[in-house]
Amino acid sequence: MAAQQSKIPSHVLILGGGLAGTCFALALAKSNIRSTIFELRPCPSDIGGALMLAPNALRVLDKLVGIYEEIKDCGFNFEKIDFYSEDGMKLGGFVQGDEKRWGYKALRIKRPILHNKLLEACAASDKIGFKYGMIWKSIDESETGVTIHFEDGTQASGDILIGCDGIHSRLRSYLLPDPPTPTYAGLAGIGGEVSRSSLDIPPSITLPAFIYTRPGMVMFVPLDCSGENVGWSAQRTVPERTRAGWREYEESGDAIREIKEDYKNVQNGILQSLLKVASEEAGHARVWAPYQIPHLPTWHSKRICLIGDAAHAIPPSGGQGAAQAFEDGGLLSMFLSNEEAVGKGYEKLFEQFEKKRKKRFEAVESLTKTSGNSRQEGMSGLEWFIKKWGMWAFLLTKGGYMKEDALMSYDVTKESVVVPN
Structure with missing residues (x-):
């Protein structure tokens, strides 16, 4: 050799x-x-x-x-994401980080x-x-x-x-x-940033939070160490576009307008306050088109x-x-x-x-x-009922929060680098 x-x-x-x-x-x-x-x-x-x-x-x-x-x-450092339904009911959540268990917060x-x-x-x-x-x-x-x-x-x-x-x-x-x-995966992510003070967040809801509704899920996660700058995003089915088309969809305000239309009838304080302050001006929205x-x-x-x-x-x-x-x-x-x-x-x-x-x-x-x-x-009334209570029941069996040890505890430094002959 x-x-x-x-x-x-x-x-x-x-x-x-x-x-x-x-x-x-x-x-x-x-x-x-x-x-x-x-x-x-x-x-x-x-x-x-x-x-x-x-x-x-x-x-x-x-x-x-x-x-x-x-x-x-x-x-923003955190350990868990709480899940809520549109009526404010807490469904459970997901442990994204745990300093004692996995060595790091998320x-x-x-x-x-x-x-x-x-x-x-x-x-x-x-x-x-x-x-x-x-x-x-x-x-x-x-x-x-x-x-x-x-x-x-x-x-x-x-x-x-x-x-x-x-x-x-x-x-x-x-x-x-x-x-x-x-x-193209079919579902585009649409979101932006708002100040925490502009959102109507009741004491019963803590951030980070995923709000599940009939039209879809909207996530709210702070972006800075103070927690004042909050990033939000939602997913919706959007036809595939060219690179220039995606840019136009983002900068024209169409993406935000469609989100506002999707969620206008959801009776939820956080969402309604978001729809009031989410800017349609160029540079304020983000669109993610996953491939x-x-x-x-x-x-x-x-x-x-x-x-x-x-x-x-x-x-x-x-x-x-x-x-x-x-x-x-x-x-x-x-x-x-x-x-x-x-x-x-x-x-x-x-x-x-x-x-x-x-x-x-x-x-x-x-x-x-x-x-x-x-x-x-996009769920019907029955589909929403089944999903809401199904999520709650499933998370209840997990103690309220999902914990993916196999995912989070993985330490690449412990992998063997032996190469067989």
Whole structure:
């Protein structure tokens, strides 16, 4: 076996400078592995709403990335989300974080804030290079490394190439002869931000809260450490649009107007106060159009591997999209920093990494589908009666609150990085 295979990689190429790419690069840097990130966009982007980071995500950001202390006070820390029906009846809830049980509270944080913290950490590292406006046109993969050629005439070479280029990954098209086209999930998320003082919140309701109604579910989760800035969102069936069409739907005020129409007859104080203050002006609304891909036959070749949404896109309803990308990057950095694992060859290493991550992802995906199903919109009176009391009875059997230990207690640092012969 060639001597170079018995050593950890000297240079890792990373396509994509979003959450997955920056997290992965920082985890590599903690293991003294040099990387260069190539980002398609010409400059940092502030797109995106807010993320719900559960303990399994924060554990990676703490133990492997080293960014947790920098971000924990940049959002809202909490342990449970309470569920209510439109008439104010408490149905139960979901434990999203538990400092004593899982080591961390959950963190609601704006995506741009988290991304900027990751970018700052990357810029401060002498192990991470970052280049914007890089559009690749061809890739040369050999027995000794990978060279990627860019449209500006430059090229870069490294031991391996990791694709963190998201749901619409171009690298996925390079790896697979017949790559799947991402499909729109059908339910768009629509939301925004309001001040807590503008909402009519009775003493019997605490935030974060999910309010279940006949038209659908509306969530209210604070976004800052004071709890004064509250993010809200609802889901509704919206026909698929082009990228420009989604932007127009968001900026024209149509999305907010449709939400106001959906919920205008719901007799609930919080919702009615929200409808009064939710702005239809451009820049005040957010629309999320989740896309998904079927399970891929493989995520890797001999020296190239996909992680994050490029490999597996999960709907946002379960709050695990970013978490799974972080787990991917954390585990892959552990494999790559293990000389014995690397000594088996990158293809075998990627195969074992993919095997472990697919097993974990399938378990998380199952939970996410359950969560998404609980948010479906538009019910008749009988359907609503059955759902309301069915949720209450189900949560009663759980002691009032669901606790997903297998999800939240997962610690990627305890995974084995042994690569079979």
